[in-house]
Amino acid sequence: MTSQTHRTHAPARAAGAAMAAIGVSILLTITIGLLGPSAVVPALSGPSWQPPYSLGTQPAPHLVIALAALAILLGGLGLLAALHTLGPPGSPHATSRSRLPDPRSLVLLGCLSAGILAFLPPSGSADHLNYAAYGRMVTLGLNPYTHGAIDLPGDPIADAVEKPWREEPSVYGPIATAVQALASWIGGDSLRLTIFILALVNAAAFIATALLIDRFTRHDPAKRLRAALLWTVNPLLLYQLVAGMHVDTLAIACMVAALLARSRPVGAGVLLGLGVAIKVNAGLVALGPAWELRRRPARLALMAGCAVAVVVVGYAIVGPEAIAPMTRTSKSISHASPWKLVQGWLQAIVGTGSAYRGEIQIGSLLLLALIAWALLRLAARRGLLGAGPGGELGAPVVAACLVVAYLFATPYILPWYDGLAFGLLALVAASALDTFVAGHLLVLSLAYLPARVQEVPVDLDWLSKVLRPQLAWALLALTALLVVWAWRAAGPARTPPASAAPPP
Numbered sequence: 001m002t003s004q005t006h007r008t009h010a011p012a013r014a015a016g017a018a019m020a021a022i023g024v025s026i027l028l029t030i031t032i033g034l035l036g037p038s039a040v041v042p043a044l045s046g047p048s049w050q051p052p053y054s055l056g057t058q059p060a061p062h063l064v065i066a067l068a069a070l071a072i073l074l075g076g077l078g079l080l081a082a083l084h085t086l087g088p089p090g091s092p093h094a095t096s097r098s099r100l101p102d103p104r105s106l107v108l109l110g111c112l113s114a115g116i117l118a119f120l121p122p123s124g125s126a127d128h129l130n131y132a133a134y135g136r137m138v139t140l141g142l143n144p145y146t147h148g149a150i151d152l153p154g155d156p157i158a159d160a161v162e163k164p165w166r167e168e169p170s171v172y173g174p175i176a177t178a179v180q181a182l183a184s185w186i187g188g189d190s191l192r193l194t195i196f197i198l199a200l201v202n203a204a205a206f207i208a209t210a211l212l213i214d215r216f217t218r219h220d221p222a223k224r225l226r227a228a229l230l231w232t233v234n235p236l237l238l239y240q241l242v243a244g245m246h247v248d249t250l251a252i253a254c255m256v257a258a259l260l261a262r263s264r265p266v267g268a269g270v271l272l273g274l275g276v277a278i279k280v281n282a283g284l285v286a287l288g289p290a291w292e293l294r295r296r297p298a299r300l301a302l303m304a305g306c307a308v309a310v311v312v313v314g315y316a317i318v319g320p321e322a323i324a325p326m327t328r329t330s331k332s333i334s335h336a337s338p339w340k341l342v343q344g345w346l347q348a349i350v351g352t353g354s355a356y357r358g359e360i361q362i363g364s365l366l367l368l369a370l371i372a373w374a375l376l377r378l379a380a381r382r383g384l385l386g387a388g389p390g391g392e393l394g395a396p397v398v399a400a401c402l403v404v405a406y407l408f409a410t411p412y413i414l415p416w417y418d419g420l421a422f423g424l425l426a427l428v429a430a431s432a433l434d435t436f437v438a439g440h441l442l443v444l445s446l447a448y449l450p451a452r453v454q455e456v457p458v459d460l461d462w463l464s465k466v467l468r469p470q471l472a473w474a475l476l477a478l479t480a481l482l483v484v485w486a487w488r489a490a491g492p493a494r495t496p497p498a499s500a501a502p503p504p
Helices: 003-035 061-086 094-098 103-118 127-139 174-187 191-216 221-232 235-243 248-260 265-276 280-292 297-318 320-329 338-349 357-382 395-409 415-425 433-447 462-489
Strands: none
Touching: 003 061, 003 103, 003 235, 061 221, 061 235, 061 433, 103 191, 103 221, 103 235, 127 174, 127 191, 174 191, 174 248, 174 297, 191 221, 191 235, 191 248, 221 415, 235 248, 235 415, 235 433, 248 265, 248 280, 248 395, 248 415, 265 280, 265 297, 280 297, 280 395, 280 415, 297 320, 338 357, 338 462, 357 395, 357 462, 395 415, 395 433, 395 462, 415 433, 433 462
């Protein structure tokens, strides 16, 4: 085989391998749910004829955790390889891009996978049990913002909540609580049916976001293909957001829809308010439209007024008690966060008498400002992410930069939080930022494998006690690389000396 033939077939093999890895990852995620209750899939009480359905094979903990690890590794590496195959704008990757499937096929595959996962038991974590319990409290007349599952002893829904969350009140917004209450009202005493209603809503939000993004990028096949990889057929998002059934999916759907509807200030404002009233940290996205409309104060005031009205009405209905749990959570530090390393260093140097949460909060805000400034500076100077002429930054670009900065800087980070960044990146132009965010989600997904305490064998404790803290170093290195890349890429263009210039 000649070198020219090898160069011709290499892109095809790379693209094929990437898509095969993504496909196998999605199949593994579906298989985990299909096998039924396990160390990765919490058991659901209720009549067996009710959805979600599974084979109930009771697989061994080591097997399902190995399947989950393989799904994450194959999915993450396949996604990174597929994004590399696309290449940056203007690069000679048209040939390798043509080796990837048609975007419509990827959209169909992703939506179909999300629909299938809605009929399987949620996997990866036990957060969905908390959602069901909070909805149950509303239907029984308890305030989920002041009570935990422990306050409903003997209840078939609340008793399913796992440690260490049994005493924790809800940290979610009033719209999320309303959805949970609706599911509980339909499901009644059946945990299975309650979870199924929540899963249907979650899958519908994921699919709606996929269709919105696909419609937005349909004019450009390359952008459409990249958007499908970043969101619809992203195996890590299908694992975390759909199979994991996290409420973040609903907030992301509102925020993506708001950015695409920002030509209508009232509709966009209502959607922004709904997103914040689901999960408050999604409010960072609102700064994008605010920046874009800074020279049009009337439209900005109308959009902001509608958003604030939705949030105020929502919290007025549930009461001021809903604010306290959020402020308490904002001071937490997750175990895989690089700030956990900083906390350990401070305790080793100064003393263990304090958790140093205040100092870490200040440090995280400074880091957030640094990353956001570096990314916005890069976007304005180099036209990164699709910035307009003269470095004009549109709402999606500003929102994407701020959200990425938040995810890399916040002391409390979990894998499914990254979904918001992928939803926004799918709306802007390609850059190396895609690789950084994909790597971030891959490391976090491995760190929280599985994101449960119960049902995990003692001999696998090293996953949470050893591997998870060690992966914080990988996130620290990735954050440093992101800052260095953004700083260097935004610098003045380097012109090679005349002697080094290529001949005509």
